[in-house]
């Protein structure tokens with residue numbers, strides 16, 4: 282009996298100790314600059330705001346939305362576990378944030394992210410910013426050459442996928458993840474590491490495993506709950522990180538070996554996959570440590586593209602009754618111009634569909650977060666103290682009826698009609714739509730890519746990959762949900778993910794036998 286009492290009092294002691302330590306850690310991270318002059322979207326006091334912060338873990342987008350509805354043209358603050366965030370809701374504030382120099386408002390890295398779960402996507406870590414921008418620039422500049430590779434890999438991945446290759450003209454139930462993840466992994470790996478790696482069984486299995494583990498949302502929620510420093514530390518031991526370390530070893534060995542075999546002239550004539558270009562820079566420019574930047578970018582690309590494509594696929598399955606126009610547009614353009622970047626650029630209906638999907642189901646509720654390096658004063662006189670984190674509420678703005686009429690309705694042609702209005706020569710062979718309406722154009726109203734100097738540099742590549750994948754599915758398959766209703770999204774902190782475990786029905790389009798894959 283006494284032993285039992287001892288045990289329970291030790292347990293109480295440990296639980297209290299851990300709770301105190303946790304609160305101390307979180308409190309130390311939440312010690313914030315003086316923001317009393319900024320209205321809170323909910324509670325101001327420490328204890329109540331702490332409860333709001335806990336709620337934000339599960340209902341982050343809804344809390345931002347509520348604050349936005351109250352303070353649409355202003356700014357307000359929102360409690361998160363790590364710190365207060367100042368949300369700039371009004372257009373003028375966002376415009377001023379966009380124009381601010383980095384000496385005033387700087388981008389932040391994952392280590393100081395208010396939204397720890399974003400670490401899952403590693404979308405803001407920059408092991409080496411210079412190398413990262415060199416690699417993304419290389420991909421963007423080579424997009425006209427890479428487009429065919431993307432399509433080629435998609436066709437090969439479709440043939441290798443048991444789910445897709447066995448699809449017939451009868452509906453078949455599959456798990457969303459089984460379609461989304463393998464296709465995205467193969468396409469991104471092909472562009473980063475070339476055909477040899479993308480088709481290598483050992484490599485592609487490792488790549489797939491690390492991606493599936495990386496998309497484990499329960500882990501993300503767990504990380505979001507932890508103080509940032511502890512979460513960062515723990516993520517080093519994750520299983521996806523271990524797979525990535527193995528991949529890194531394979532890559533390092535490959536680069537070392539190729540360095541010996543490849544002559545500089547060779548590389549100059551083969552600028553396609555990113556790895557080849559990296560080898561060139563290792564030889565000519567003496568670039569070092571590039572493997573980890575390459576892997577981090579590759580992982581960023583795979584995760585964000587898989588999640589965005591998941592949302593697009595689910596929107597297609599929910600709005601599948603009238604894909605006829607989109608299919609016809611794709612067929613006509615491909616018949617005329619082949620699978621070229623030019624043809625993809627002119628697929629306005631597909632462009633609009635993806636743009637609308639990202640408007641309504643963007644993965645980042647707060648895509649742009651900046652830190653005030655020094656006190657920052659907006660033109661209305663509101664001053665943000667040094668070390669304050671400022672964020673742009675993309676999703677709330679995307680659902681604002683004054684910015685988007687009937688904002689709550691999925692209108693697949695919303696942006697293609699804008700395109701048609703902006704088109705200079707609307708004849709079937711030379712369509713030159715205005716860039717203003719493109720999927721990749723970032724404005725104070727359209728924010729999935731963030732805004733300003735640090736808006737996503739991978740978005741041109743992302744747009745081509747997403748459009749090729751959508752076009753491929755629309756041409757060869759039909760998809761639907763049993764009751765035509767999208768499964769609810771999964772909310773992790775300020776992120777909004779498609780439920781990749783959800784079931785979706787798929788069948789091959791009429792007249793598309795196995796041999797049809799890749800014909801158009």
Ligand code: HEM
Pocket residue numbers: 388404405413417420578581582583585586589644645648649650729730731732733734735736737738739740742743
């Ligand atoms: C649908 C897919 C994607 C979405 C929604 C997305 C979104 C974003 C957002 C919101 C940011 C932060 C922007 C800001 O701070 O204002 C960002 C940054 C970044 N993204 Fe993406 N992204 C996607 C795909 C990609 C891909 C495929 C790549 C690489 C090939 C990439 C590379 C980067 C890099 C390097 C940054 C950091 C830029 C900087 O700090 O200067 N992204 N992205």
